[in-house]
Amino acid sequence: MSLEQQLIERLQQLTPSHLEVVNESSGHGGYFPGKESHFKAVIVSEAFAGLRLVQRHQKVYAAAGDLLGPGHIHALAIHAFLPEEWQGQAAPSPECAHAPKAE
Template sequence: MTTADQLSQYLQELQPAHLDLVNESMNHAGYFDGKESHFKLTIVSEAFTGKRPVMRHQLVYAAAAPLLTSQGGTIHALAIHAYTPSEWSSIDAAPDSPQCAGKNQ
């Protein structure tokens, strides 16, 4: 099972109404074919209702913990865009990710 598939599976505990996970590893220094270390996550869940962004991120980090490098996993960076369903209904898409400073252009 790929890291992306595992992450998507772990995030199901938040009962997402929408989940979009993009492997952005190829945009970062040290990329090699098949690397899964940098992800952009857009997640919409009722679990975020009444919670500030920091708490939303903490919920995502808790669900993803086994895959994060700080816990012995392979995910080095996880850009999190967490919304409630009502917030998501007024947004076209999550913001673009910045370019990696270490990536050869």
């Protein structure tokens, strides 16, 4: 099972009303077809009620568990919202300084 699919399954424990996981590995240095190292997760869940941003991120890290670390997911951009905060807004990721350069 791919890392992306494993991450999706792990994040389901937060009972999201919206979950989007995007493999952004191709925009980072050292990319090769099939590489899974950089992801973005947009998560909308009541599980974040009463939590500050850092606590929301900690909750997501806990759900991802051992998928984060050497040989697995190198970077995870987290966009965590409560349902009343979510308006379907775009959640862009920053450019990577080591991204392959367009020719």
